[in-house]
Amino acid sequence: MAKELLSQADGYGIIIGLSVVFCLIILAAVRIQKRYLAEDSDQSEMFMVANRSVGLGLTASAVFSSWMWINESVFAAAYTYKWGVALPIWWAAGLSFQIALMAVLGILAKMRVPNAHTSLEIIKIRYGKYAHVVFIVLNIINNIFGCGSMILAGSQLVTGMTGMHVVAAIILIPAGVVIYTAVGGLKATFLTDFLHTTIALILLAYFSIAVLTNEHIGGVHSLYEKVKAANVNVPGNYEGSLLTMKSRSAVLFGVVLKFGNLALVLMDTAFWQKTFASEVKATVPAYNLVSIVILAIPWCTGTIIGLAARAIEKTPIWWDYPNVLTLKQVNSGLVMPYVLRSLLGRGATTGLLVLIFMAITSTVSSSMIAVSSIISLDGYRTYINPRASDRKTLQVSHLGVVFHGLFMAAFAVMLQYAGATNNWSTYFRPIVACPGILPMIFTLFWSRQTKLAAILSPLLGLVSGLVTWLSLSWYYGGAINITTTQTQLAGLYGAVVSFFSPALYSAVISLIWPSRFDWREFLRIDLIEDETSNDSSIKSKLSSSEAVNAPCATLPSNNEKKLYSTGGEKQIRTASPTPGIHKAQAKISLDDVVHPFDEATLLYIRRWLKIAIIFFVVNVIVTCILWPLPLYRNYIFTKSFFTGWVIMAILWQFGAILAVVVYPLWDGRKDISQAVRGIGSELRRGK
């Protein structure tokens, strides 16, 4: 029996205490927003897409927060322990380009579907009811497995650290999130996301540096020597070394991760919703910034802490000395907690518990908003009560949050008793979550994907992926069970088939029975808001056909710079493209549909789209090819190369803090000072 790192009281205290603190913070934040910033989460447009007014800093922080899972914060160290320095790089490369791709889709959606609230609404407008239902199911499957496996992994980790009953952790962790998300809506999650990100990033930077400089590690040179002296033999690595990029297991893991993470972004309405919620000028820079700085998390933390475990595991400083970690403990993510407990003591280990709580709750809250939007908008308002008022839609959203929270807890308990672990989910999830990705991308990019193709191709892709995965599990393992279905190659081929085959099915079906979609149909999506008219919205004089059909047209230099970059706050806000109210568009002829954005805004969007596409291509080339592949050779890091590598990783970590913690405060300084002045004058009046 391993020595416990913390007591059960620590576990209960942190989870319940932080839940209460976050609920109080969010209640205060909602009140401040309503009173001093004229932002009211009691309106659906605000609750679901934050009035499409969130700026660069807060968008970047929120996207980062939703994307920084305990996987890379904690599990990357565990997998680095197993496979060495190659793992964090493949992990980092598996986190970045997905967010860059979301920038492309988000800005294209802003132009083609400016009033969208969820990605599924887009499917419904284009293909109708059956495709809508198929994609609702695919999104919910993705969400349930993504969110459920994370709650489970986090709870197993908390149990491993404190001895707290795993079911108690599974129920208590989402409980607080349900309350604050139901109260605050999307904008509230933007604010809690900021807090989560700030605390988590500061803790991660502290852990890495404190471990590296601890007397038992002795700095980067000494870490290198200790790892070499540990003389670990990793099967599949060049010369069995932990210090080589040539690691078969790390590469296979990294490739599966890329598919799974692509689904976690594109098939999660939360990431779409954050693009809808952001201002036009914020979407692309915010997402691209995140795609760059997220690399730091597995790279810095994974490398330093994963290798530090190897350096001290067989020495008396190790918390559980003379016992070393079992494979089960490693797969449960316990490498980082053991390193922190051994080197930094109880306080740091408690800090890690705080970080784990933060990382889980920020992802769970955005998942809740996403699913509640599906329930209220895609389910209730579409099929049950199309004439639902704003208030009623919002009530259903709130109920959706509660329902999803309860369901996720039950689902995670089910996974626990079925014997699933984070490792199993990593290989299984891409197979069920990937089939909708390419048909979803085609929905915005390819006018010739037909309704039948959109309905059948993901379903055929799902069946093809499952058949590939299960038959290869049987082929490699001689049976189909929870162990053989975690075989790396079976998971990889299953994911490849699940991801790519729908493109083939879609192309074949679309070409056999061709038809063409008129992009102007997308302009028929209404705002939910029905009373608060926005007088400043400037409508396009372009025909809607011109407006939506030329996503990458060459642009003349225009006066939008005045509006978006150099203008004062007022000017920017006025031009900030909150789409105009055009409820009536659903009924009028396509030739009369008017795009809600003015010409300057549309030109501006097209320029961002071009930048987003170029950035995405460069990102894939750099993170997936130029960075890792030249190092995939018979080479073991030298001491000086390793030193440079670790220093770069630490600098990247600080870059992340600047980008998603410091910059959002600067970006939001006007709102912050307005709120502070409002509170101050109210206090002075003695209210």
Ligand SMILES: NC(N)=O
């Ligand atoms: N960020 C994730 N999905 O690990």
